[in-house]
Amino acid sequence: MRFVLEKRPAPSRLMLGLTPILAVIATMLAGGVMFWALGANPVEAIRTIFVDPLFDPTFASYSRPQLLVKAAPLILIAIGLSLGFRAGIWNIGAEGQYIIGAVVGAGVGLAFYPTESRLVFPAMVLAGAFGGWVWAMIPALLKTRLGTNEILVSLMLVYVAENILASVASGLLKNPEGRGFPGSRNFARDYPAASNLELLPGTGMHWGVIAAFIAVIAAYVLMTRHKMGFAIRLTGEAPRAARFAGVNPTRLVVFSLGMAGALAGMAGLFEVSGPAGQISIDFGSGYGFTAIIVAFLGRLHPIGILLAGLLMALTYIGGELAQLMLGMPAAAIQLFQGMLLFFLLAMDVFANYRIRLKTREAA
């Protein structure tokens, strides 16, 4: 007797919906084993990560607002990435687009310092989106003009962006009144007109959160009602049919990479002008990479990405809490997040195959 995988005639819709949940459960189990091996009580560790940030009387007042603060950039970036991913265009460099968006947007804001005008912040948002868009246009143009691989180019540009960040943090954008320390002026403290403040105290709600919600709705409408969304889906499912239908592959690459870049750039700007407060060498926090997990965990569907973004934010906050309370190493938390993507991809097998127990046939 042995188990065999048997291909399903069509992917199971039930399993497609169920696998994210199964993946979360499997991650909790495997993560629990890992925490146990690290010397912690697995149940307590899982509770610290998933439950305490929301319900613990001591931490919840701090953690709950953090949920939106962390989820907003993840959702914003993942929505942008999902457009390309649905069409088979793999932008792996959202982290770089996020950083450049922050640098350009912050640069525009700092250029106006100390002008107090209502127009400064909107100008920064546009500049942030523009910065991310430009950074994404590099792989887009190289792909459409020269046929380069967008995965490699966008990924390598992350490291270029990190070096630009390090350079401007200690050079061009350095705070002239910062006593020589690297890092720009702090928007929240020094420049209220250019800062992304909490809109409702105690909720974590800031402009980036609003932008993320708008992005979710806009992406939903785009994918279900608009020709561009149809072109994206068609290209992902049947590239030859897309060409026959008249979809212009060049325009599709430019559009989806551009949107991803602009949204990632905006996310960077909202972060630098709000939660982070300033351009600093360590501004890049890995949101751009984590958003890839969020996009897939959310099945590349806008509503799914919204939920996945919140879940992933929870693991960030809960992970910090676990570091603090249980002395877990930071790497363990990253491993935990990585497991989530691993299990999700592994579970996908069951959407396309079913397991059958097979008795040996008589030869």
Add this chain to the structure above:
Amino acid sequence: MTDALLTLDGLTKAYPGVVANDAVSFAIQPGEVHALLGENGAGKSTLVKTIYGLVKPDAGKMFLHGAPFMPANPRAARAAGVAMVFQHFSLFDALTVAENVALGMDDPPGQGQLGARIREVSEAYGLPLDPDRIVGELSAGERQRVEIVRCLLQNPRLLIMDEPTSVLTPQEVDILFKTLRKLAAEGTSILYISHKLEEIRSLCEHATVLRLGQVVATCDPREKTARDLAEMMVGSALHVPEREGGETGDMLLEVKRLSLPAPGGFGTPLRDVSLSVLSGEILGIGGVAGNGQDELLAALSGERPAPSGSILLRQRDISRLRPNARRALGLLAAPEERLGHAAAPEMSLTENALLTGDVRERLSSRGFIRWGKAREFAARVIEAFDVRTPGPDTAAGALSGGNLQKFVIGREILQKPDVFVVNQPTWGVDASAAAAIRQALLDLAQTGAGVVVISQDLDELMEIADHFTALNEGRLAPIRPARGLTIEEIGLMMGGAHDMDVADEAAIAEVLA
């Protein structure tokens, strides 16, 4: 039963969602050419794969010379004397004929000895083949000979041939049939799989007809008409298209000296292709697969832009226009491959209606899709072309080949094209759907549209085309009226028999003069 070569008894094989073979029983006599007849999906391939040891049946038995026979793999089948020539060749382009033959044998002799034997066998059976030539330089017909000779070297008692003529010109078909008759006369049994009825009538002594996995009839095909055989395959009466001599009018589509390099290294370049289509005319383009059919369709549909001035629609240069701009001007197309090219299999029929119907049916406004209108358009196609499906929300991939083809063709015809270009309109489609599609093409021409039908089915082209030409290595033969063409002339237009390369050119010149 005991003197039969191979007896099948109750073979059953089920796949998830479909029973491919349902209690199939029949016998093949020694020295018999036995036809296995059936539509695509009737279970022919599964059955021969079972005999060749590639598929294990769920139930049933086989007997070879009265002894139980259940090969575990093709090697065991070959050892028992069963050989098979596949529809798709398994040859290495970079190796010589002799090397390829050796690779397919279980215990090949040395190269020198093998070369001599290849020559000997190929000449004995009228299949000239040079063992030292590189396979990459051979025509499709010659490649098939390599496969056949490889089988013959192992002295099979049963030779299975899966759709062997789909890649051959009529002249090459003649040569093949002579070989097969000679083999049968020497006592080798041949199991011949095809859905080309005339071929089976001229070659086979016995036919087993499969429908939906079951044996529905056995007969002597020589005593039946092609129509009888088709009705056995389909299980219903056939509607033969009616042809009224249509009026032709203005020049609609003109292609002038169109040359295009092969896309991406594979495929066939188009060389100096010129054609013209008048209003009310059906132009049939024949040719063996892989001679530029896909490339010509892509150039006409706009999937690949063509050099300026090479494609004119009503005297207007459309060479550089993209597919939707051409659709707006009235040029519509339907490619050969239904799944993944003409239609997106995982999308609904509504979404597939939108795929080409957006421009002419106004299924969107300001970039936003009018799903209600798209759904209604899909429903109209389903209704008008008798597409058997639960409704417009069904995924295209869930339809049978014939029904999806009716949808794909109907989707274009309902948009009232001025010129309609279609590649293989009835490929892999059951006979009744094929007849409906041909009638629709004739009706379309009657309304004054120009129609270009690219097809490998010569009977189909002779039935509906006013003018005929053929693609051969990306070149188009001079266009001639279809009426009065002989099969000989058509064969020469398609490239003749490839072992007569030198004689070819002279013969074409003579016939076409």
